[in-house]
Amino acid sequence: MGAIITLSLLGILVLYLGLYKAKSLLLPVTMLGLVVALGFEISAWNKGVSPIYNGMVLFDNFALAFSILCIVITGLILFLSKEYFRAISNNVAEYYCLILFSLTGALMVCSYHNLAMLFIGIEVMSVALYILVGIRKTDFASNEAALKYFLMGAFSTGFLLFGITLLYGATGTFDITGIKNYLIDNPTALSPLFYGGILLLLVGLLFKVGAAPFHFWTPDVYDGAPILITSYMSTVVKVASFAGFIKLFSYVFSPLQDFWTPILLLIIVITLFVGNITALMQSSFKRMLAYSSISHAGYMLFAIISLGANANSSILTYGFAYSLASVAAFAGLILVKRSHGSDQFVAFDGLGKTNPLLALVITVSMLSLAGIPLTAGFIGKFMLFRSAMADYHIILLALAVVNAAIGVYYYLRVVVHMYFYPSITGEDTVAVPTSFNVVLILTLLLTVLIGIYPNCVISLL
Amino acid sequence: MNNLFILLLLPVASAVLLAFAKSSSTAKWIALVLSLVQVALTIPFVCAFVPDASVQFEQSFAWISSLNIHFHIGLDGISFPLVLLTNGLFPLIILSTFSKEIKHSFYALASFMQAGLLLVFMALDAFTFYVGWEAALIPIYFICALWGDGDRIKVNLKFFIYTFFGSLFMLIAILYLGQQTPNKDYEWTSFVALDLSEYAQRWLFWAFFIAFAIKIPIFPFHTWQPDTYTNAPTAGTMLLAGIMLKMGTYGVIRWLIPVVPFGASTYGTVALILCIIGIVYASIIAFKQQNAKRLIAYSSIAHVGLITAGIFAWNQEGLQGAILQMVNHGISVIGLFLVLDIIKSRTGTNTLNELGGLAYNMPVLATLFVIIMMGAVGLPLTNGFIGEFLLLKSLYSINIWYAAFAGLTLIFGAVYMLRLFQKSMLGTVDSSYVKVTDVKGVEVLVLVIICALIIALGIFPNSILKLSEASVTQLVQSVKF
Numbered sequence: 001m002g003a004i005i006t007l008s009l010l011g012i013l014v015l016y017l018g019l020y021k022a023k024s025l026l027l028p029v030t031m032l033g034l035v036v037a038l039g040f041e042i043s044a045w046n047k048g049v050s051p052i053y054n055g056m057v058l059f060d061n062f063a064l065a066f067s068i069l070c071i072v073i074t075g076l077i078l079f080l081s082k083e084y085f086r087a088i089s090n091n092v093a094e095y096y097c098l099i100l101f102s103l104t105g106a107l108m109v110c111s112y113h114n115l116a117m118l119f120i121g122i123e124v125m126s127v128a129l130y131i132l133v134g135i136r137k138t139d140f141a142s143n144e145a146a147l148k149y150f151l152m153g154a155f156s157t158g159f160l161l162f163g164i165t166l167l168y169g170a171t172g173t174f175d176i177t178g179i180k181n182y183l184i185d186n187p188t189a190l191s192p193l194f195y196g197g198i199l200l201l202l203v204g205l206l207f208k209v210g211a212a213p214f215h216f217w218t219p220d221v222y223d224g225a226p227i228l229i230t231s232y233m234s235t236v237v238k239v240a241s242f243a244g245f246i247k248l249f250s251y252v253f254s255p256l257q258d259f260w261t262p263i264l265l266l267i268i269v270i271t272l273f274v275g276n277i278t279a280l281m282q283s284s285f286k287r288m289l290a291y292s293s294i295s296h297a298g299y300m301l302f303a304i305i306s307l308g309a310n311a312n313s314s315i316l317t318y319g320f321a322y323s324l325a326s327v328a329a330f331a332g333l334i335l336v337k338r339s340h341g342s343d344q345f346v347a348f349d350g351l352g353k354t355n356p357l358l359a360l361v362i363t364v365s366m367l368s369l370a371g372i373p374l375t376a377g378f379i380g381k382f383m384l385f386r387s388a389m390a391d392y393h394i395i396l397l398a399l400a401v402v403n404a405a406i407g408v409y410y411y412l413r414v415v416v417h418m419y420f421y422p423s424i425t426g427e428d429t430v431a432v433p434t435s436f437n438v439v440l441i442l443t444l445l446l447t448v449l450i451g452i453y454p455n456c457v458i459s460l461l
Numbered sequence: 462m463n464n465l466f467i468l469l470l471l472p473v474a475s476a477v478l479l480a481f482a483k484s485s486s487t488a489k490w491i492a493l494v495l496s497l498v499q500v501a502l503t504i505p506f507v508c509a510f511v512p513d514a515s516v517q518f519e520q521s522f523a524w525i526s527s528l529n530i531h532f533h534i535g536l537d538g539i540s541f542p543l544v545l546l547t548n549g550l551f552p553l554i555i556l557s558t559f560s561k562e563i564k565h566s567f568y569a570l571a572s573f574m575q576a577g578l579l580l581v582f583m584a585l586d587a588f589t590f591y592v593g594w595e596a597a598l599i600p601i602y603f604i605c606a607l608w609g610d611g612d613r614i615k616v617n618l619k620f621f622i623y624t625f626f627g628s629l630f631m632l633i634a635i636l637y638l639g640q641q642t643p644n645k646d647y648e649w650t651s652f653v654a655l656d657l658s659e660y661a662q663r664w665l666f667w668a669f670f671i672a673f674a675i676k677i678p679i680f681p682f683h684t685w686q687p688d689t690y691t692n693a694p695t696a697g698t699m700l701l702a703g704i705m706l707k708m709g710t711y712g713v714i715r716w717l718i719p720v721v722p723f724g725a726s727t728y729g730t731v732a733l734i735l736c737i738i739g740i741v742y743a744s745i746i747a748f749k750q751q752n753a754k755r756l757i758a759y760s761s762i763a764h765v766g767l768i769t770a771g772i773f774a775w776n777q778e779g780l781q782g783a784i785l786q787m788v789n790h791g792i793s794v795i796g797l798f799l800v801l802d803i804i805k806s807r808t809g810t811n812t813l814n815e816l817g818g819l820a821y822n823m824p825v826l827a828t829l830f831v832i833i834m835m836g837a838v839g840l841p842l843t844n845g846f847i848g849e850f851l852l853l854k855s856l857y858s859i860n861i862w863y864a865a866f867a868g869l870t871l872i873f874g875a876v877y878m879l880r881l882f883q884k885s886m887l888g889t890v891d892s893s894y895v896k897v898t899d900v901k902g903v904e905v906l907v908l909v910i911i912c913a914l915i916i917a918l919g920i921f922p923n924s925i926l927k928l929s930e931a932s933v934t935q936l937v938q939s940v941k942f
Contacts, residue, residue: 372595386639
C-alpha cells in the first residue's frame with residue numbers, strides 16, 4: 001500500500017513542481033519517488049498473506065512481483081523522457097504526473113482483491129492515458145488516437161462494469177474470495193447472470209489487453225501517440241492488465257474452465273494470426289511493434305487457458321521479457337526518428353555500421369521478441385508453451401509455432417535493414433544521449449541475464 | 462582440466478573478447494591463438510577418454526529449477542568424434558581467412574557459433590540441446606548475410622526462417638516428451654526410457670525429422686541449401702557444410718531414433734528412400750552445374766544423404782560409417798571449398814566454362830586438389846573410402862536395391878568431381894590466367910593439413926571407429942526397430 005500512496009502523493013507533488021516552474025527537479029524527484037515506491041514493494045515481500053483495508057487489496061507476492069515489474073519499466077521509460085518531453089511540449093510536469101497516476105492505477109490492478117478495486121484501478125490507469133495519448137494538441141494523429149482510445153476504452157469499461165454488476169447480482173458480493181466461495185458452494189445450479197458476467201468481463205479485459213477481435217484501437221492508438229507513451233502503454237499497461245486478468249481467472253473462475261476455455265482458445269488463435277499477419281504487412285517499425293504487441297497478447301493468453309502451477313511465473317517472465325525488449329525497441333525508434341525523421345524500416349538502414357551498440361541492442365530485443373534462445377523472450381515463450389502443453393493443446397501449439405515463424409520474418413526485417421543495407425544518410429551517426437545509452441545497456445543486460453539465468457525471475461513466484 | 466565447461470566457456474569468452482577487438486588483423490591472430498588453445502584444451506579429453514559405451518565427463522546443474530531443466534552435458538563415443546571435428550576444423554577455418562580482410566565481428570560470431578555447436582554435440586538434456594541448436598543458427602545467419610554475395614539478404618532470410626520453423630516443431634516435440642516423463646524433466650535418459658504410444662511416436666517422428674531434415678538437408682527439404690552455400694563467404698560455407706549440417710545427422714542418431722523407435726520403424730523406410738532419392742537427384746544436378754561452388758553444394762547433399770541413409774539403416778556398420786563419414790565429409794568439404802576460394806581469388810570466377818589449365822601455373826594447388834578430390838570421391842587409402850564402404854554395406858544388409866542406388870553416389874561423385882577438376886585445372890591455359898600465381902604460405906599450410914588428415918584417416922580409420930564402436934554397439938542393441 002505504501003507504494004500506491006507514495007505514487008499518488010508524488011503525482012500531486014510533481015504537478016506543484018510544474019506550477020512553480022522547477023523543471024530541472026521534475027525527473028530527479030520522480031525517479032526518487034519511484035525508488036521509494038520500489039522500496040515499499042520490496043520490503044513487503046513475503047508479508048502479505050491476507051487482504052487488507054476491508055478486503056479491498058491484497059499484497060501477496062503475485063501482486064508485488066507485478067508491481068515491481070511495472071515500476072521498473074516505468075522507471076526505464078521515464079529515464080528516457082528527459083529530452084523527449086522537452087522536445088514536444090512545454091508543460092513537462094503534466095507528463096510525469098499523468099504517467100505516475102496511470103502507474104498508480106496499474107499497481108491497483110495488480111493488487112486488487114475486490115472487483116470494485118479492479119474497476120477503479122483500470123479507470124485510473126486508463127483515464128490518465130486518454131490524456132497522454134492526445135497530449136500533442138496540434139497533432140492530428142495524436143488527436144485521432146486519443147479520441148479512438150477514449151471511445152473504445154469507454155466501451156470496454158462499460159462492458160467491464162456491466163460484467164461486474166451481473167456478477168454482483170448473482171453472488172451478492174464484489175469480493176473475489178466471496179465470488180469464489182459462491183462458485184464452490186453452487187457447483188451446478190449457477191445463475192445465468194453469472195455466465196453473462198464472466199463473458200462481459202472477458203470482453204472488457206480482452207479490450208484492455210488488445211486481443212483480437214477487440215484490437216482495432218491498438219494500431220492507430222499506438223501509432224498516433226507519442227512514442228514514449230506508446231512504449232508505456234504497450235508494456236506497463238498491458239502487463240498490469242494481464243496481471244488483473246490472470247488473477248481473476250485463475251483464482252475465481254478456474255472451476256468454470258470448461259465454460260470459458262473454448263472461447264479463449266478461439267480468441268487466441270484469431271489474435272495470433274491477426275497480429276502476426278498484419279505485422280507482416282507493415283513498412284513502419286512503430287506500426288509493426290503495435291501489431292506485434294497484439295500477437296504477444298495472444299501468447300500471454302496461453303497462461304490463462306492453462307492455469308497450472310507455473311502460469312503466474314510464466315506470465316511474469318514473459319511480461320518482463322516483452323517489456324524490456326519493447327522499451328529497447330522504442331528507445332531505438334525514438335533515436336532513429338529524431339535523427340532521420342521517419343519511423344519506417346528504411347530509416348534503420350546502415351545503423352549497424354554507424355551505431356553498432358544501438359543496432360546490437362535493437363537486434364537482441366528483436367531476437368527476444370521472436371523468442372530465440374539465450375534471450376529472455378525464449379524463456380517466456382518456452383514457459384507459456386510448456387503450460388499449454390500441460391493441457392495437451394497440441395493443435396494450438398502447432399498454430400503458435402507457425403505464428404512464431406511468421407514473427408521471425410518481420411522482427412528480422414529491421415535487423416536486415418540495420419546490418420545489410422547501406423545507410424541512406426551516409427556515415428552520419430545517430431546521436432545517442434547518455435540516458436538512452438544507460439537504458440539500452442540495462443535492457444540488453446537484463447534480457448540476456450534472464451535468458452541465461454531465468455531462475456532469477458521464475459523463482460520469484 | 463577435465464571439466465567440459467572449459468570447452469564451452471572458452472569460445473564464448475573468445476567471442477566477447479573478439480567483439481571488442483580493435484582491428485581486423487589483431488582479431489585474426491587472437492582468434493587463431495584462442496582456437497589453438499581450444500585444441501590444446503581438447504587434448505586432455507582425448508587422453509582421458511575411455512572408448513567404452515559410458516557417458517564421460519558429465520556435468521549437470523539445475524538451470525531452471527521449477528521446471529526441472531538441467532544444464533547437462535557429457536561425451537560418449539558418438540558425440541566425441543564430432544567435438545573433435547568441431548575443435549579441429551576451427552583453426553583451419555580461421556587460417557583460411559588469413560589472406561582476406563574480414564572484420565573482427567566475423568571471428569566473434571564464429572567463436573560464438575563454435576560454442577553453440579559444441580553445446581549441441583554435448584547436450585544430454587533436450588532443453589540444453591535446443592538452446593545450442595538455435596545458438597548456432599544466429600551467428601551463421603549473420604556471417605552469411607553480412608559477408609556473403611549475390612542475393613544474400615533474401616537467400617539467408619529463407620535459410621533462417623526455414624531452419625527456425627523446423628526447429629520449432631522439434632520444440633513442440635520436446636515439450637510433449639517432457640510432459641510425459643515422470644518427473645516432467647527433459648533429460649535424454651528419461652526421454653529414451655519413455656513408453657510412448659504408437660500414435661504419439663508417429664507424429665513425434667515427423668516433428669523431429671523435419672527439424673533435422675531441414676538442417677542436414679534431406680531431399681525435399683534441401684531447397685535453401687545450394688543458394689545459401691553459394692552466396693555465403695567461404696568461411697561461412699565451411700562452417701555450414703563442414704560442421705553445422707552434422708548437427709542434423711547427430712540429432713537423428715542421438716534424439717530421433719532412440720526416443721521414438723516405433724516411429725522410426727514405421728517411417729524409417731520413407732526417410733531412407735528420401736535420402737536415396739536425394740543422393741541420386743543431387744548427384745545428377747551436381748553434374749549439370751556451371752558454378753563450382755554450387756556443384757560442391759549439391760555434392761554435399763548427396764554425401765549427407767548417404768550418411769543419413771546409413772543412420773536409418775540402424776545397424777553397427779551404418780552408424781559407425783555415419784560417424785566416420787561425418788568427420789570425413791567435414792574435412793573434405795572444407796578442403797574443396799578452400800580450393801575453390803583460392804581459385805576465385807586468383808581468377809575472379811568459379812564458373813567452370815571460364816576456367817581451365819590452371820594446373821600449368823599452379824602445380825602445388827593441383828596436386829593438393831587431387832588428394833582432396835580423391836578423399837571426396839572415396840578412393841581407397843583416402844578417408845572417404847572406409848566411410849562410404851561401411852555405409853553401403855549397411856544398406857546392402859537391408860535391401861540390395863538401396864545399396865545399388867545409393868552406390869551410384871560413388872560413380873556420379875567420381876564423374877562430377879573429375880569434371881570439376883578437368884574443367885578448372887586441365888585443358889588449355891586461358892590467356893587471361895597466364896599470370897596466376899600458385900598457392901603459398903598459409904594456404905599451403907591449411908591444404909597440406911587437410912590432405913594429411915585425409916590420408917591419415919584413410920589409412921587409420923580405426924582412430925575414429927574405435928572411439929565410437931562401444932557406444933554404437935550399445936545404442937544399436939538397446940534401441941531396436
